[in-house]
Amino acid sequence: MDFARMSLRELAEWVALNNDGLYDTGEFPSIDDLDDDDEAAAREEYEAMAEDIFYARALGPCGR
Numbered sequence: 001m002d003f004a005r006m007s008l009r010e011l012a013e014w015v016a017l018n019n020d021g022l023y024d025t026g027e028f029p030s031i032d033d034l035d036d037d038d039e040a041a042a043r044e045e046y047e048a049m050a051e052d053i054f055y056a057r058a059l060g061p062c063g064r
Contacts, residue, residue, distance in 0.1 A: 003050045011046045
């Protein structure tokens with residue numbers, strides 16, 4: 001999946017939809033009313049989460 005092409009909102013929604021309990025939802029960074037630095041940090045965190053979720057799903061239950 002090409003997470004870099006997603007908007008921050010799309011990325012956050014994908015992570016929330018596909019999380020499957022890998023992350024506590026309280027760990028999800030805010031995506032509203034961010035300045036440029038905060039938006040870049042949130043994107044970086046969501047991209048890392050998305051990659052973790054993507055690979056965990058690809059590996060199945062044995063990969064967790």
